[in-house]
Amino acid sequence: MTLGAIEAGGTKFVCATGNEQGDVFDRVSIPTTTPAETMAAVDDYFTTHPVDAIGIGSFGPIGVNPDTPKYGYITTTPKPGWGDFNFLGHLQAKFDMPLYWTTDVNEAAYGEAEMGIAKDVPNSIYMTIGTGVGAGVIANNRIFNGRTHTELGHMRINRLPGDDFKSACPYHDICLEGLAAGPAVGQRTGKAGKDVAADDPVWAIVADYIAQACVNLTVSFAPDKIILNGGVMKQKQLFPLIHEKFQSYLNGYEEVPPLAEYIVPAGLGDNSGVVGGLLLAKLALTEA
Ligand SMILES: Nc1ncnc2c1ncn2[C@@H]1O[C@H](COP(=O)(O)OP(=O)(O)OP(=O)(O)O)[C@@H](O)[C@H]1O
Ligand SMILES: [Zn+2]
Numbered sequence: 001m002t003l004g005a006i007e008a009g010g011t012k013f014v015c016a017t018g019n020e021q022g023d024v025f026d027r028v029s030i031p032t033t034t035p036a037e038t039m040a041a042v043d044d045y046f047t048t049h050p051v052d053a054i055g056i057g058s059f060g061p062i063g064v065n066p067d068t069p070k071y072g073y074i075t076t077t078p079k080p081g082w083g084d085f086n087f088l089g090h091l092q093a094k095f096d097m098p099l100y101w102t103t104d105v106n107e108a109a110y111g112e113a114e115m116g117i118a119k120d121v122p123n124s125i126y127m128t129i130g131t132g133v134g135a136g137v138i139a140n141n142r143i144f145n146g147r148t149h150t151e152l153g154h155m156r157i158n159r160l161p162g163d164d165f166k167s168a169c170p171y172h173d174i175c176l177e178g179l180a181a182g183p184a185v186g187q188r189t190g191k192a193g194k195d196v197a198a199d200d201p202v203w204a205i206v207a208d209y210i211a212q213a214c215v216n217l218t219v220s221f222a223p224d225k226i227i228l229n230g231g232v233m234k235q236k237q238l239f240p241l242i243h244e245k246f247q248s249y250l251n252g253y254e255e256v257p258p259l260a261e262y263i264v265p266a267g268l269g270d271n272s273g274v275v276g277g278l279l280l281a282k283l284a285l286t287e288a
Helices: 035-048 087-094 104-115 176-180 182-189 202-221 238-250 269-287
Strands: 003-008 012-018 024-031 053-058 099-103 124-129 133-139 225-229 263-265
Touching: 003 104, 003 269, 012 035, 012 269, 024 035, 024 269, 035 087, 053 087, 053 104, 053 269, 087 099, 099 104, 099 133, 099 269, 104 124, 104 133, 104 225, 104 269, 124 202, 133 176, 133 202, 176 182, 176 202, 182 202, 202 225, 202 238, 225 238, 238 263
Parallel strands: 003 053, 053 099, 124 225, 225 263
Antiparallel strands: 003 012, 012 024, 124 133
């Protein structure tokens, strides 16, 4: 059996084939331009690389609730051409096979939960801190959705005293994404995140906000693990800073696993999404 995965991001789409153990056989990267152009390349890929099912994780916001008219759509993105695009419908018209449709972060969360750092625990959260912040919640080995998917990157956090940085989120004066994602780091320092020194004071601010988010995730979802990935988390010195602040903000309220095993980097690195897609394809097949 051959499985397919799509990791649909705002700058590139990755299409891949592999098996139910999460082994990747082949992959291609397609620039995200217009839906017509990008989807034609996706269609071509799975026509020349036949599969039995496809797991799809898309940038959003997207419709994930089958009871709503916009199920399967990319809904309100400002990305030209992609707003109100019926992504799942497009694929269903081309490929007569089981398809699993979810967000890019839910897909990556599923990959880490099944084959990555969280494979031995049933409850985990995968949060990526890159251009934006997004998180996928796995509860009892399943992707958690409510009325729609979560938007945990936009959780409110408390500003540190003296931090008067103007939020980079156009909607929120104080959200994690607006104060601590890659663009905020860039605007705070005047440099690209990768060029900011490891001991720059900006990292203590970023770590504080991420630690606040981890406390919020802990009390909201009671995960066994919180996985932090994305461009900003390439700064590995953030982990001990986050652990220290997390400890002080949780303040002994509840027992959590040892922090070095609780708030951790991804196990699959840049492969979490593609592996998640393959395993969601398998799930779609077993549930079809
Ligand atoms: N080594 C690094 N240290 C700090 N920041 C970094 C590093 N590498 C990339 N970044 C920042 O991370 C952001 C890019 O994030 P990422 O590499 O996760 O890609 P992305 O796909 O654009 O993000 P998203 O998942 O939000 O769409 C940019 O703002 C970039 O400046
Ligand atoms: Zn926001």
